Every structure is written in C-alpha cells, then in structure tokens.
Amino acid sequence: MKAIIAATIFGILLMFASILMKDKKAMANLAIVFMAALFGVTIWELIITPVGSSQAYYNNMLNISYYGLLFNMLMTGCSLLYALLASKEIQKVGVHVAEYFALIFFILCGVFILSGYQNLLMLFIGIEIMSIPQYILAGSDKKNLKSSEASLKYFLMGAFSTGILLMGITLLYGATGSFNIAGLSFLQSNTIGPMAIAGILFVMMALAFKVSAAPMHMWTPDVYDGAPTPFTAYMSTIVKAAAFIAFLHLFQFSFGNVSNTWLLVLSVITALTLFIGNITAVFQQSVKRMLAYSSIAQAGFMLFAVLASNTMAAQHGMIIYAVAYSVGTIGIFSVLMKIKDNTYDGFNGLAQKEPLLAFVATIFLLSLAGIPLTGGFMAKYYVVMAAVQQGHLMWLVIFALLMAAISVYYYFRVIIAMYFKQGNAELSSPVTGGDKLMLIITAILVILLGIAPQLFLINI
Amino acid sequence: MMLTLIILIPLLAGIFAFLMKSDGAKGLALASSLITLGIVIWATCASSEQPIYFSVPWIPALGTHFSLAADGMSTMLCLLTAIVMPVVIISNWNKTVEKPWSFYGFMLLSQAGLLGVFLAYDGLVFYFFWELALIPVYFLCSRWGGEKRIAVTFKFFVYTFLGSLMMLAGIIYLAAQSGGPDAYSWSSMVRAGSALPLAQQQIVFWLIFVAFAIKMPIFPFHTWQPDTYEQSPTPVTIILSALMVKMGLFAVLRWLFPVLPQGVAYWSNTVIILSIIGIVYASLLAIVQTDIKRLVAYSSIAHMGLMSAAAFSATNVGMHGIMVQMFNHGINITGMWLIVSMIENRWGTRDMTKMGGMASVAPKMAIALVIISLANIALPLTNGFVGEFMLFNGLFSGASPYHITFMVIAGLGVILGAIYTLNMVQKAAYGETVEMVITKDLTANEYLGLFIIIGIILFLGFYPKPLLDMTAGVANALVP
Numbered sequence: 001m002k003a004i005i006a007a008t009i010f011g012i013l014l015m016f017a018s019i020l021m022k023d024k025k026a027m028a029n030l031a032i033v034f035m036a037a038l039f040g041v042t043i044w045e046l047i048i049t050p051v052g053s054s055q056a057y058y059n060n061m062l063n064i065s066y067y068g069l070l071f072n073m074l075m076t077g078c079s080l081l082y083a084l085l086a087s088k089e090i091q092k093v094g095v096h097v098a099e100y101f102a103l104i105f106f107i108l109c110g111v112f113i114l115s116g117y118q119n120l121l122m123l124f125i126g127i128e129i130m131s132i133p134q135y136i137l138a139g140s141d142k143k144n145l146k147s148s149e150a151s152l153k154y155f156l157m158g159a160f161s162t163g164i165l166l167m168g169i170t171l172l173y174g175a176t177g178s179f180n181i182a183g184l185s186f187l188q189s190n191t192i193g194p195m196a197i198a199g200i201l202f203v204m205m206a207l208a209f210k211v212s213a214a215p216m217h218m219w220t221p222d223v224y225d226g227a228p229t230p231f232t233a234y235m236s237t238i239v240k241a242a243a244f245i246a247f248l249h250l251f252q253f254s255f256g257n258v259s260n261t262w263l264l265v266l267s268v269i270t271a272l273t274l275f276i277g278n279i280t281a282v283f284q285q286s287v288k289r290m291l292a293y294s295s296i297a298q299a300g301f302m303l304f305a306v307l308a309s310n311t312m313a314a315q316h317g318m319i320i321y322a323v324a325y326s327v328g329t330i331g332i333f334s335v336l337m338k339i340k341d342n343t344y345d346g347f348n349g350l351a352q353k354e355p356l357l358a359f360v361a362t363i364f365l366l367s368l369a370g371i372p373l374t375g376g377f378m379a380k381y382y383v384v385m386a387a388v389q390q391g392h393l394m395w396l397v398i399f400a401l402l403m404a405a406i407s408v409y410y411y412f413r414v415i416i417a418m419y420f421k422q423g424n425a426e427l428s429s430p431v432t433g434g435d436k437l438m439l440i441i442t443a444i445l446v447i448l449l450g451i452a453p454q455l456f457l458i459n460i
Numbered sequence: 461m462m463l464t465l466i467i468l469i470p471l472l473a474g475i476f477a478f479l480m481k482s483d484g485a486k487g488l489a490l491a492s493s494l495i496t497l498g499i500v501i502w503a504t505c506a507s508s509e510q511p512i513y514f515s516v517p518w519i520p521a522l523g524t525h526f527s528l529a530a531d532g533m534s535t536m537l538c539l540l541t542a543i544v545m546p547v548v549i550i551s552n553w554n555k556t557v558e559k560p561w562s563f564y565g566f567m568l569l570s571q572a573g574l575l576g577v578f579l580a581y582d583g584l585v586f587y588f589f590w591e592l593a594l595i596p597v598y599f600l601c602s603r604w605g606g607e608k609r610i611a612v613t614f615k616f617f618v619y620t621f622l623g624s625l626m627m628l629a630g631i632i633y634l635a636a637q638s639g640g641p642d643a644y645s646w647s648s649m650v651r652a653g654s655a656l657p658l659a660q661q662q663i664v665f666w667l668i669f670v671a672f673a674i675k676m677p678i679f680p681f682h683t684w685q686p687d688t689y690e691q692s693p694t695p696v697t698i699i700l701s702a703l704m705v706k707m708g709l710f711a712v713l714r715w716l717f718p719v720l721p722q723g724v725a726y727w728s729n730t731v732i733i734l735s736i737i738g739i740v741y742a743s744l745l746a747i748v749q750t751d752i753k754r755l756v757a758y759s760s761i762a763h764m765g766l767m768s769a770a771a772f773s774a775t776n777v778g779m780h781g782i783m784v785q786m787f788n789h790g791i792n793i794t795g796m797w798l799i800v801s802m803i804e805n806r807w808g809t810r811d812m813t814k815m816g817g818m819a820s821v822a823p824k825m826a827i828a829l830v831i832i833s834l835a836n837i838a839l840p841l842t843n844g845f846v847g848e849f850m851l852f853n854g855l856f857s858g859a860s861p862y863h864i865t866f867m868v869i870a871g872l873g874v875i876l877g878a879i880y881t882l883n884m885v886q887k888a889a890y891g892e893t894v895e896m897v898i899t900k901d902l903t904a905n906e907y908l909g910l911f912i913i914i915g916i917i918l919f920l921g922f923y924p925k926p927l928l929d930m931t932a933g934v935a936n937a938l939v940p
Contacts, residue, residue: 316521372591384629385522388636394629398667401629405622412614420602420610454519 001057001064003072004112006041010034011105018098028087031101035076035083038108042073051459056118060180064116067315067460071115071245074319074456075238078326079108081445082238085334085438086230088429093140093228100140103133104234111242115249120169120179123246127165127210130242131158134235138227150226157219161209168202171195184254192258200255200262204269207250210243213303214272217296221280224292229342232288233333236295241322244302248318252311259309266307267396274300274403281410288342290410291332294368297407298325301383301400307393308386316457317382323456324367324375324449331364331442338435340426347414348423356436358418360443367446369411370404375449380404382453462503463514463528466538467576467589469496474568474596480561489564490549493571497542504535508930513581522584523635523643529581532931533783537578537710540790543912544702545571548695551798551909557604557693566596570699577707583631583644586715587624590671593704594620597696606691613691616684623671623681630667634719646714653719661723668716669731675708676764678731679738689757694801697753701760701797702790709767709786713779717771717938728772729860735772736869738765743876747883751810752803755884756796759836762873763789769870770851773863776939778854783931784924785847788835791920792844795832795913799825802906803888808897812884817893822901826889828910833885835917837878843920848874 014031021027046069049055054065083104090100110130117123135158139151169179175196176184187196209216224232255262277297284290302321308314335357339346351358367376384400387393418425449456473492477485506512511531518526530538545567557563573593580586594617601613635643638652656664674681689697717724739762746758767785770778800810802825807815819826831842838844856867902910920927 366595371595372588381628381632385632385636388629388632394633397632398626398629401625402622405618405625408618408621409614412617416602416610416614419599452519454521457521 001055001062002045003038003042003069003076004109006038007105007109007112010038011102011109014098014102014105018096021098024091024095024097027097028091028101031098031104032080032083032087034101034105035080038105039073039076039080042069042076045069046073046458061119061122062113062116063118063182068115068245070458070460071319071322072112074323075111075241075326076108078238078323078330079104079234081327081438081442082234082330085330085435085442086233086337089228089230089334089337093230094142096140100137100231103137106133107234107239111238114242114246117246117249118181120172120181123181123250124162124165124169126246127243128162130239131162131210134231134239137231138223138235140231141228144226144228146226147228150223153219153226154223157209161206161216164202164209165206168199168204168206171199171202175199181250181254187255187258189258189260192261196258197261200258201265203250204262204266207243207247208269211240211247211299211302212296213269213299214276214296215269217273217276217299220296221289221292224295225286225289229288229333229337232292233330233337236292236333237326237329240295240299241302241326244299244305244318244322248306248314251306252314256309256311263307266303267393270300270303270307271396271399273297273303274400278403278406282406284410285344286342287336287339287344287347287414291329291336294407294410295329297403298368300403301380304383304387304396304400307390307396308383309390310386313382313386313389315460317379317386319457319460320375320382320449320453321379324379324446324453327442327445327449328364328367328374328376331439331446332361332368334435334439334442335361335364338427338429338431340428344413344417345423347417347425348421350418350425353425354427354431356439357431360439361418362415363443363446365411365414367450369408373447373450375446375453378450378453461514462499462506463512463530463579466496466499466503467528467572467579469499470568470575471572474565474572477561477565477568483560485561485564486549486553489568490546492568493542493545493549496571496575497546500535500538500542503530504539504930507531507535515581518582518585520641523639523641524584525582525642525645526585527581527645528579528585529646530579531934533710533713533934534578536783536787536927536931537706538575540706540787541571541574541578541703543916544698544790544794547794547798547909547912548698550905551801552695553905554903563600563604566600567695567699570596570600574699574703574707578710581646583635583646583649583715585644586711587628587631590624590627590707590711591621593707594624597699597704600696600699601688601692604693604696608687609691612684612687616688619674619681619684620671623674626667627671630664633664633667649715650718654721656720656722658722658726661720662726665716665720665723665727668720669712669727672708672711672716673731675711676705676768677708677761678765678768679734679741679761682738682742682761685761686754686757689760690751690753694797694804698794698797701757702794705760705764706786706790709764709771709782712768712771713782713934713938717774724772724774728774729862731772732769732858732860732866735765735769736866738762739769739870739873740876743873743880746880747876749880750812752800752812752884752888753810755812755880756793756800759877759880760789760793762877763793766848766851766870766873769866770854773855773858773860773866774939775854775857775859776935777850777857779935779938780928780931781847781850781854783935784927785844785851787927788843788847788917788920791913791916792832792835795828795910795917796836798906798909798913799829799832802902803829806896806898806900807894812887815888815894816891818889820893821896821899824902824907828902828914829889830885831914831917833881835921837881838874841918841921843917843924845921846924
C-alpha cells in the first residue's frame with residue numbers, strides 16, 4: 001500500500017516539477033532518484049511485513065500479500081535498472097521528459113494494484129491504470145507516423161479487450177453474486193453453470209490480450225515495433241510480467257477448483273502462442289520486430305505457470321521468470337537502443353567495434369534462449385518443472401522445448417552477426433563508461449539468476 | 461574438494477585467459493592443462509580403491525546439490541581429457557591463431573565443461589556441464605573454422621541443443637517422480653526411473669537417449685558430424701571427436717543404463733540395429749572420400765557405432781571393452797587428427813589425390829601415420845586391438861537372438877575400416893612424390909605430441925591391464 005501511494009505521489013511530483021525545471025537531463029536524474037526512492041519504499045514494505053502474512057485495504061478490495069510485495073520490490077528494482085539504462089534514450093524521444101517518467105510511475109502504481117487485488121473491480125482498475133499510460137507512451141514520438149499508428153492501434157484494441165474483460169466480470173458477478181475473488185473460489189466443478197464458464201473464458205481472453213498470447217497477439221508486433229524503443233522495452237517486460245501476476249492470481253486461487261473448464265483452452269492458447277511467436281520470429285528481418293515476436297514466445301512459457309496445479313511452484317516460477325525475462329529483455333533493448341540500424345545487418349561486426357556491448361548482448365541473448373548458467377534457463381526450468389508436476393501436460397512441455405530449440409535460431413542470428421560477420425555496426429550514440437557499468441551489472445544479474453535463483457525468492 | 465579443483469582450474473584459467481588479451485594465453489592454457497593433468501592423476505590414484513564423492517547444496521528448494529563423483533569410468537575419461545588437452549596445445553604451439561586469448565579461453569572452458577560432465581553426480585549439474593561444454597565449442601568453430609563454418613556450426617548447435625532440451629524434459633520428469641530434497645541426485649534418479657512402469661520407461665528412454673545419440677553420433681542422428689569435423693579447426697575437431705563424443709557414450713552408461721533398465725532392454729535391439737547400420741554406412745562413405753578430414757570423420761562414426769552396439773548388448777565383457785575402447789579411441793583419433801592437420805599443413809590440401817610420397821620426404825611423419833593408422837584399424841599389439849576384441853566378444857555373447865548376425869555385419873566394419881585407412885596411408889605416405897608446399901619433417905613440438913600419443917598406443921597395446929583394472933568395478937556394476 002505504501003508503494004502504491006508513493007508511486008502516485010512521485011508521479012504527480014514529477015509532473016509538477018516540469019513546470020519549474022526545464023533541463024531534460026536534470027528531470028531524468030530527478031526521476032531516477034524518485035525511482036530509487038520508490039525501490040527503497042518497496043524494500044522497506046517487504047521488510048516490515050512478516051513472511052506469509054497479508055494485509056487487507058479498502059474493505060478487502062486489496063489484499064497485499066508478502067508474495068505480492070516481493071513481486072513489487074523486484075519489479076521496481078527492474079524499473080530502476082531500466083531507468084538507469086534508458087534515461088538517455090527517453091530524453092531523446094521528445095520534449096516532455098517529465099511526463100514520460102510520470103507515466104512510468106503511474107504504470108507502476110497499476111502494477112502494484114495488480115499484484116494485490118482481491119476484487120474483480122480492482123483487477124479492472126489496475127489494468128486500466130497500467131494500460132492508459134502505455135497508450136500515451138506508445139505514441140509519444142509524435143512526429144513519427146509509426147509511433148502514432150502504434151498508439152492508436154494499441155488504444156483501439158486495448159479498449160476492445162477492456163470491454164471483454166468487463167463483460168467477463170459481469171458474467172461472473174451474475175453467476176456468483178460477488179466481485180470478491182476469494183468469494184469466487186466456491187465455484188465447484190460439478191455445480192458450475194454456463195454463465196460462470198463464459199465469464200471465465202471472457203476474462204481469460206482479455207488477460208490473454210494483455211499478456212499478448214495468441215490468438216490475441218496481433219497488436220504486439222506493430223505496437224512494439226512502432227513505439228519508441230525505450231518504451232517498448234518497458235511495455236514488453238515489467239508491464240507484461242504484471243499482467244501475468246494478475247492472470248496467475250485469478251486462475252490459481254479463484255478458478256483453481258474449476259480448472260477442468262479452462263485448462264484445455266489455456267493449454268491450447270499456450271501451444272499456439274509458442275508456435276506463432278517462435279515461428280514468426282524466425283522470419284523477421286528487424287531485430288526489434290524479432291524481439292516483439294520473441295516476447296510473444298516468452299509469454300507462452302510464462303503461461304506454464306498459470307497452467308501448473310501446484311500453486312507454490314507456479315508462484316516461484318512466475319517470480320523467477322518475470323525477473324529473468326525482464327532483466328534480459330531490458331538489457332538487450334538497451335543494447336538495441338545504441339545501434340543505429342535495427343536490422344540484423346546493423347549488428348554486423350559489433351564485436352570488433354564495441355567488444356563489451358557485443359559480449360553483454362550475447363549474455364542477454366543466451367539468457368532469452370534459455371542456455372544454462374543464465375537466468376533464462378532457470379526461468380524456463382522453474383515453469384517447466386511446475387507444469388511437469390501437473391501430470392498430464394507432458395505433451396505441452398515437449399512441444400515447448402522443441403519451440404525453445406527453434407528460438408535459438410533467431411537469437412543466435414544476432415550473435416552470428418555481431419561476432420562472425422564483417423561490417424561496421426553504426427552506433428546511434430557513443431557508449432559511455434556509465435552505460436558500460438550498468439550493462440555489466442545487468443549481465444551479472446542475469447548470470448546470478450542462472451546460478452543462484454533462490455536469492456531472488458526471498459523467504460518464500 | 462579435489463574434484464571441484466579439477467573443474468575449477470580450467471574454468472578459472474579460461475576466464476583469466478580472456479582477460480589477458482595477450483599471446484601469453486597459450487602458455488597459461490598449457491600450464492593449466494598440465495596442472496589439471498596432475499590433479500586428475502592424483503584423483504585417479506586416490507579413487508582407485510574407493511570412489512570419491514563431493515556434495516554441497518546448490519538450490520535446496522529444487523532438490524539439487526552440486527554433487528560430483530569419481531569412479532573408474534569418470535576418472536578414466538577425465539584422464540583422457542587431461543591428456544588430450546596438453547597434447548593438442550603442444551602440437552599447435554607453432555601455429556598462430558587470431559586472438560589467441562579467446563581461442564585458448566574457449567578451449568579451457570570447454571575442457572571444464574567436459575570434466576564436469578564426466579564427474580557430475582546430480583542430474584541438473586550434469587545438464588549444466590553438458591551445455592557448458594557445448595557453447596565454447598560453438599564459438600570456437602564459428603570463429604576459427606573453415607569457409608562454411610557458420611552454417612555448419614549452427615546446424616551442429618541446433619541439433620545438439622534440441623537433443624539437450626529433450627534430455628532436460630526427461631530429467632525433470634524423473635525428478636518430479638521422486639521429489640524430495642535430493643530429487644536430482646543420481647541415486648534418487650535411479651530409484652525413480654527404475655520404479656517407472658515399462659510403458660513410461662519406453663518413452664522417457666527416447667527423451668533422454670536422443671541427446672546422447674546426437675552427441676555420439678548414432679545413425680540417423682549423425683548428419684551434423686562430418687561437416688562440423690571438416691569445418692572446425694583441428695584442435696576443436698580433436699575436442700569434438702576424441703572427447704565430446706565420449707560424453708554421449710559415457711552418459712548412456714551413467715544416466716541411462718541404471719536409470720531406465722527396462723526401457724534400455726526394450727529398445728536395445730533397435731539401437732544396436734541403428735548402430736550397425738551406422739557402422740556399415742559410415743565405412744562405405746569413408747571409402748569414397750578423397751578429403752582426409754571427412755574420411756577420418758566417417759571412420760569415427762563407424763567406431764562409435766561399434767561401441768554403442770556393444771553397449772546395448774549389455775554383456776560384462778562388452779562393457780569392459782567399451783571402457784577400454786573409449787580411452788583408446790580418444791587417443792587414436794587425437795593422433796589421427798594431429799597427423800591430418802600436419803598433412804594439410806605440408807601439402808596445403810586435404811585432397812588425397814593431390815599428395816604422396818611422404819615416406820621419402822618426411823619419414824618420421826610417415827612412420828607416425830602408419831602406427832596410428834594401424835591402431836585405428838585395431839591391429840594386435842596396438843591399443844585398438846584390445847578394446848575392439850572385447851567389443852566383438854561382447855556383441856557375440858549378447859542376449860539378443862540376432863547376436864551372431866549383429867557381430868558378422870559389424871565385423872564388416874573392420875574390413876572396410878582396413879580398406880579406407882590403408883588406402884589413405886598408401887596415398888599419403890607412398891606412391892609418387894608430390895611436391896610439398898612446406899617441406900619439413902616433424903618439428904620438435906609436433907614430435908613431442910605424437911610421441912606421447914604413440915607411446916600410449918604401444919604401451920596399452922602391450923599391457924592394457926592398468927586400464928582394465930581401473931574400470932573393472934564400473935563394468936561389473938553395470939552388467940554383473
């Protein structure tokens with residue numbers, strides 16, 4: 001709760017600060033300081049909360065658990081990393097630097113609500129608080145036609161999915177007479193009616209849209225490609241992870257008893273997501289677009305956590321996946337931001353020119369591909385383990401691993417371009433010592449996640 | 461602790477080599493590989509009576525420990541790795557490679573991975589090292605290989621990675637069966653695996669075996685191999701063919717036979733048939749090759765096929781033969797590749813039709829070629845004979861109803877092997893002298909490298925007992 005308040009206050013303060021401060025750089029630095037402060041708040045909140053306990057707010061509309069706080073803390077940490085890595089690029093997007101950062105704080109406020117909602121209305125509010133700033137951020141490069149297109153497309157599709165979500169919530173209310181998700185858990189597989197099933201499927205579709213799972217993924221490549229790269233990095237990581245935590249929360253706790261009604265649908269969605277994401281990524285010529293499709297593919301793996309029957313394993317898997325995927329993706333996007341030409345050819349010969357940049361990019365790509373000793377492997381491992389324990393999802397696990405082997409193809413194309421092809425990779429801006437330090441820290445985090453993931457699962 | 465040291469030294473030396481950014485990396489690599497050899501010998505002596513174990517918790521919540529174990533088979537393969545590595549470095553001492561620090565860094569990292577695979581005693585640790593050995597090799601081939609290296613190496617990587625992922629699915633499945641705080645330890649994997657009903661063992665068998673079959677490689681999973689061997693720089697080819705293929709066979713014996721006994725029994729005939737097809741097919745292909753590197757590559761498939769056929773016959777003598785032959789094949793093929801790279805260096809080509817008369821211009825080299833080739837076709841008094849004899853004995857006394865057919869067809873491989881190997885010797889060493897680009901007999905470092913190899917070939921040909929004693933315990937435990 002403290003974090004929600006702090007995020008809101010920091011966001012508002014930043015907006016007003018822009019009246020007094022005109023210097024972009026100072027503004028960005030202020031935002032980073034605020035982000036660090038917010039990180040401090042989340043840590044403090046985590047420390048003062050006993051393990052396993054939870055605290056209810058607003059007539060039990062929010063029920064923030066230790067697990068939710070841990071998620072908040074880690075996601076704020078990732079946001080801090082992101083702010084440090086991307087602040088220069090954010091300053092280049094346009095003139096309203098303060099607003100961009102303020103919007104990111106509002107997104108975080110939505111993230112915090114989603115990690116602790118106890119009521120379907122709060123789910124709706126959280127998703128909207130998180131989404132609306134994204135529509136603005138996607139279109140923040142106003143002079144760029146693609147950016148405006150991305151924003152409009154995202155907004156229209158997003159509004160549509162919001163409608164579906166509301167419809168689902170209404171149907172669930174009609175079936176159960178309650179918005180409280182703890183109250184939904186009395187849904188039993190033998191008594192469940194068509195109205196509740198329709199409600200569950202509607203909610204599932206709306207959330208699938210937010211996590212960009214097939215067949216609701218169509219907006220993803222265009223939006224991710226069109227939006228300014230620093231904001232794509234944020235949208236495809238922390239925001240996606242938050243949508244997943246909402247997904248997991250609802251389906252594990254409230255719909256767990258009736259999993260026979262939705263498990264098959266969701267496993268087909270998972271298989272489809274993995275298939276479409278990986279296969280389409282192979283054919284991309286732009287690295288940015290490839291990363292958009294790869295984020296669809298990664299969403300397929302994260303869906304495993306929702307499918308798992310063992311709540312504990314699913315929760316662990318979700319945390320590790322969210323952190324590993326966010327850190328790795330933020331890393332690779334911040335390398336991408338330094339490259340002038342976003343096609344594969346733009347990476348040719350990067351290893352000769354900027355060995356460090358190429359080296360850390362390799363680590364991030366290996367992590368995304370799920371090679372051992374990187375966070376990506378541990379993430380995949382945790383969610384796959386959770387799905388194996390489910391028992392009858394072995395077919396999906398094997399299918400997913402086949403798809404993971406395909407993913408090696410497109411991730412390694414970047415590595416091949418950087419190391420084994422001749423060329424003169426042009427940089428959009430020089431790589432400073434500070435950038436290098438931050439990239440090394442990010443790479444170390446990726447490796448640390450791969451060697452000792454339990455460090456990130458503090459006490460749970 | 462000693463076991464950790466075996467892995468840690470090449471690992472740290474490798475990382476350090478990257479940071480050196482100077483030609484000194486070569487010296488560092490040699491020093492590290494010699495120190496590793498020393499510790500491995502020490503470990504071999506220490507574990508001769510009783511296997512050594514080492515275990516510390518790694519990710520307790522998952523039930524995985526950083527466990528290592530050194531029994532006869534592990535130390536034998538570690539010893540092979542530790543011997544081959546310095547020999548490779550010594551033989552290539554005069555060659556200049558681009559960016560030696562990264563080259564030797566990757567070499568050392570892959571050595572660390574290999575040693576880790578041979579020592580791992582925990583499913584997840586095993587998987588980690590299995591991949592750790594692969595990644596550096598990918599970079600080595602792609603960076604320093606031949607013309608078509610990028611596409612070829614990429615194929616190799618995707619093949620093996622796909623196999624590894626299937627194996628991971630199998631390992632996770634087995635670990636999920638037992639659960640508990642040590643779900644991944646070898647013993648609990650064995651317990652969980654052997655308790656599975658036959659129907660499930662049949663499926664899990666292929667999940668795990670595919671990875672090993674690709675690595676060995678067994679027909680029809682071998683298609684990555686000739687291209688990769690051809691395109692890789694020779695030191696890497698040696699790592700691939702002398703050491704990495706042994707990972708596959710080793711893994712079959714350590715992680716498949718005890719874990720899924722019924723699955724292995726059920727599929728053994730299928731695997732033997734595939735292996736034997738591989739022997740004949742690869743031998744026939746080897747005969748028509750004119751590129752000596754491809755010839756040796758195909759001969760390696762044939763040799764591995766024989767070993768895997770004998771493994772799946774599951775006889776005591778066959779198992780014993782495999783242990784001996786794994787070591788011997790590693791030594792022989794190393795020698796073979798060294799000679800091949802010297803030939804390439806001297807004539808500037810690998811085409812057999814464009815060379816000849818080595819015996820008159822470079823007699824020492826020709827003698828080495830003849831001895832190593834004879835070991836390759838398993839002539840008595842060379843090390844190859846002992847192992848191959850035991851393998852055929854094992855294949856013959858196998859429980860399968862077709863055991864005699866198997867042995868006869870596999871025996872064809874020996875005859876065909878003699879044809880292509882001797883043909884190569886004849887073309888390169890005798891016949892009309894073709895002018896060399898660089899007319900030079902063995903240089904001192906090449907001489908030293910080959911001397912070690914030939915010394916081992918002859919010693920084990922005369923007196924294979926130390927090797928047999930070392931691995932007797934493991935062979936007897938696998939098939940009493």
